[in-house]
Amino acid sequence: MGHHGRLRKPTEAIGHKNKVMAEFQVRTMADCMAAGEAPEVLFWVGCAGSFDDRAKKITKAIAKILHKANVSFAILGSEESCTGDPAKRAGNEFLFQMMAMQNIEVMNAYEVKKIVTGCPHCFNTLKNEYPALGGNYEVMHHTQLIQDLIADGKLSIEGGEFKGKKITFHDPCYLGRGNGEYEAPRALIQKLDAELVEMKRCKTNGLCCGAGGAQMFKEAEKGNKEVNIERTEDALAIQANVIATGCPFCNTMMTDGVKHFEQEHVIAVKDIAELIAEAGDL
Amino acid sequence: MIGQIIFIILLSAGGYMAFKRFQFVRRNILLGRDVKIEGENSERWGTLIRVALGQGKMCSRPIAAIFHLFLYVGFVIINIEVVEIILDGVLGQHRLFHGIGSIYNWLMAAFEVLAFLVILGCVVFLYRRNIAKLPRFHWREMTQWPKSDANIILFTEIALMSAFLKMNAAESILAARGVEHYVNLGTLPISQFVTPFMDGYSDGMLIFVERFCWWFHIIGILAFIVYLSYSKHLHILLAFPNTYYSKLRPAGALDNMSNVTNEVKLMMDPSAQVTEDPLAPKKFGAKDVADLSWVQLLSAYSCTEWGRCTSQCPANQTGKLLSPRKIMMDTRDRMEEVGRCIDAGVSYDNKSLLGDYITFEELWACTSCNACTEACPININPLEIIIDLRRYLMMEESQSPESITTMLTNIENNGAPWAFAQADRGNWTQE
Numbered sequence: 025m026g027h028h029g030r031l032r033k034p035t036e037a038i039g040h041k042n043k044v045m046a047e048f049q050v051r052t053m054a055d056c057m058a059a060g061e062a063p064e065v066l067f068w069v070g071c072a073g074s075f076d077d078r079a080k081k082i083t084k085a086i087a088k089i090l091h092k093a094n095v096s097f098a099i100l101g102s103e104e105s106c107t108g109d110p111a112k113r114a115g116n117e118f119l120f121q122m123m124a125m126q127n128i129e130v131m132n133a134y135e136v137k138k139i140v141t142g143c144p145h146c147f148n149t150l151k152n153e154y155p156a157l158g159g160n161y162e163v164m165h166h167t168q169l170i171q172d173l174i175a176d177g178k179l180s181i182e183g184g185e186f187k188g189k190k191i192t193f194h195d196p197c198y199l200g201r202g203n204g205e206y207e208a209p210r211a212l213i214q215k216l217d218a219e220l221v222e223m224k225r226c227k228t229n230g231l232c233c234g235a236g237g238a239q240m241f242k243e244a245e246k247g248n249k250e251v252n253i254e255r256t257e258d259a260l261a262i263q264a265n266v267i268a269t270g271c272p273f274c275n276t277m278m279t280d281g282v283k284h285f286e287q288e289h290v291i292a293v294k295d296i297a298e299l300i301a302e303a304g305d306l
Numbered sequence: 307m308i309g310q311i312i313f314i315i316l317l318s319a320g321g322y323m324a325f326k327r328f329q330f331v332r333r334n335i336l337l338g339r340d341v342k343i344e345g346e347n348s349e350r351w352g353t354l355i356r357v358a359l360g361q362g363k364m365c366s367r368p369i370a371a372i373f374h375l376f377l378y379v380g381f382v383i384i385n386i387e388v389v390e391i392i393l394d395g396v397l398g399q400h401r402l403f404h405g406i407g408s409i410y411n412w413l414m415a416a417f418e419v420l421a422f423l424v425i426l427g428c429v430v431f432l433y434r435r436n437i438a439k440l441p442r443f444h445w446r447e448m449t450q451w452p453k454s455d456a457n458i459i460l461f462t463e464i465a466l467m468s469a470f471l472k473m474n475a476a477e478s479i480l481a482a483r484g485v486e487h488y489v490n491l492g493t494l495p496i497s498q499f500v501t502p503f504m505d506g507y508s509d510g511m512l513i514f515v516e517r518f519c520w521w522f523h524i525i526g527i528l529a530f531i532v533y534l535s536y537s538k539h540l541h542i543l544l545a546f547p548n549t550y551y552s553k554l555r556p557a558g559a560l561d562n563m564s565n566v567t568n569e570v571k572l573m574m575d576p577s578a579q580v581t582e583d584p585l586a587p588k589k590f591g592a593k594d595v596a597d598l599s600w601v602q603l604l605s606a607y608s609c610t611e612w613g614r615c616t617s618q619c620p621a622n623q624t625g626k627l628l629s630p631r632k633i634m635m636d637t638r639d640r641m642e643e644v645g646r647c648i649d650a651g652v653s654y655d656n657k658s659l660l661g662d663y664i665t666f667e668e669l670w671a672c673t674s675c676n677a678c679t680e681a682c683p684i685n686i687n688p689l690e691i692i693i694d695l696r697r698y699l700m701m702e703e704s705q706s707p708e709s710i711t712t713m714l715t716n717i718e719n720n721g722a723p724w725a726f727a728q729a730d731r732g733n734w735t736q737e
Contacts, residue, residue: 050735071722074731083734101732105721113674114710115591115696117563119718121570152559157567197675202558228680229366232620237674241713241723245671248625255620 052101053134063098066136070143072272079272085301086166093179107149114238128159138162140169144198144271167208183217184303191218192264195230196271223258231255233277256281267293313395320528327535334645338600345554358549363683373427380424404489411492418496421467428460442613447632459539466526473519475500476512544608545684551601552685557676591697594658595641605686606637615678621671628671630678630688636663
């Protein structure tokens with residue numbers, strides 16, 4: 025039955041050791057505190073970014089970009105835990121608020137002011153649902169922060185291997201409709217000298233990848249199609265070379281969709297951070 | 307004189323029936339629990355002006371937007387004419403406002419153009435529903451009544467506007483023949499094309515047509531006002547408060563349940579100081595309409611069943627049972643049912659919104675992507691109702707798909723939806 029009805033698990037390790045991560049050490053907030061330093065930005069990695077082998081590549085790309093731009097940042101490491109987003113969307117408000125209050129306690133102890141996330145779900149939850157529980161931070165999605173770094177002259181990006189390629193952006197629901205950010209990821213694609221092509225459903229009209237609302241962690245309900253297949257068809261229809269994503273879950277869903285059509289040699293699925301890191305040979 | 311008495315009786319009866327019905331609707335909405343309305347009033351007025359008054363979200367579908375604009379503007383402005391009809395009827399006058407001078411004829415000309423555009427819009431909409439059979443008007447929840455409701459409204463509007471044009475045509479001929487009372491309306495843009503058909507009528511026949519159309523128009527409007535309260539057409543009134551009270555926060559934000567906050571605070575620190583929220587709901591999540599907020603119930607009455615939400619829903623597009631429009635229609639149907647039970651003195655009917663109307667399978671097909679809330683031209687939010695029902699399933703009945711239970715256990719035990727150790731979170735930095 026192949027793709028249909030398969031419960032999604034994190035992608036397995038493929039034995040790929042990233043040489044570049046050895047070039048600099050990503051520090052934890054605890055390391056920094058011990059050294060008497062207070063990093064400007066907390067990089068909130070998220071569960072997929074920490075454990076899913078595919079998403080870890082995105083995490084590393086973000087870390088490399090932050091490092092290249094000389095951003096003073098740290099992660100929480102073993103002190104980070106789930107934001108509670110999937111629990112909240114599944115209806116378990118107790119578990120969500122427990123996770124939120126624990127995370128807030130940790131972040132407030134480190135006097136965190138600014139957070140960058142690699143995941144729009146973490147981004148939405150930290151930005152919109154933590155303040156009422158005592159967690160007030162400036163929260164940015166990684167595409168927003170990267171755009172700011174470029175605007176401030178701290179980072180320059182080049183097209184590299186993506187120059188002239190047709191790249192389409194799949195809007196993550198919690199970045200786009202959820203929080204109104206449609207432009208930052210697109211601006212970055214254009215900075216790569218790539219041809220930004222839009223799927224027929226994009227921006228406010230964008231189609232979900234099928235993973236949100238805790239769907240990532242369950243079988244889809246009975247239907248005649250998987251949502252990610254429907255969405256992948258949109259991308260294949262415009263013959264893009266790359267489906268750019270801004271969410272590790274969308275990335276999984278779109279990658280699965282492309283595999284379903286056996287088009288993985290024709291169309292790549294990559295996070296915007298990966299495109300930038302790869303183009304800049306980071 | 308007898309006409310005046312009949313008119314006043316009809317007006318009072320229509321008004322009374324409408325009042326009773328609207329009281330029923332209002333009471334049903336207020337079955338919902340009270341909520342704190344946050345944010346600036348100015349921002350809320352802004353939303354109302356942009357979305358309801360300015361039809362700002364209609365534009366995403368231009369054909370519907372244009373014809374709907376005809377109906378909307380036409381219907382609102384032609385109601386000025388209704389004021390004159392009511393005053394004429396009560397005071398026993400004829401075309402009371404004609405005395406204001408030539409502007410009256412200008413207004414009448416404008417009303418005629420609008421009436422024509424309303425008819426055109428209705429014809430186009432009837433075509434889309436019944437002949438072109440746009441799929442979203444024929445999904446599962448579009449059973450006989452919702453389909454008939456739409457057609458009744460469209461045919462009624464055509465009949466009302468036709469009566470208005472015919473009335474003017476008769477008036478013009480009578481005035482030209484110098485019949486007493488009848489006033490010269492100048493050259494009217496639409497009814498001048500109707501007059502040739504009536505030229506051969508006798509004066510008596512014309513007076514009959516004019517009077518018939520006049521009575522038909524006003525009785526039709528009175529009946530229509532009462533009908534509104536049974537119909538999806540209620541949106542012509544409720545779209546305004548609905549947009550005013552619609553969510554101001556980013557679409558992605560869900561509220562934090564205050565009754566949970568206190569429990570979690572006490573769980574984490576038994577000596578924590580917590581303040582009771584007087585508006586905190588008694589239950590965790592919603593099982594029935596009374597567990598939803600009155601704003602959510604208002605939005606159910608405001609729903610026009612256009613189905614833009616459903617046509618944009620990823621679950622619905624891939625054949626799943628979920629339809630956001632059905633969530634709203636079910637909420638309204640259940641609310642009316644509960645209302646009727648209360649009126650009949652039955653306090654408990656063994657049914658609830660969750661289960662009897664909206665099923666587990668529908669709720670669990672939602673990806674919380676906000677396509678439905680984005681698509682709704684009047685800012686209705688089916689997603690928050692879905693989440694409230696999921697909350698009840700989860701927190702009051704411990705019901706969730708098995709793999710979701712596993713995911714939640716993982717989050718609770720090791721801080722991630724998968725069974726990885728929290729201590730390994732930073733391992734990627736070394737890989």
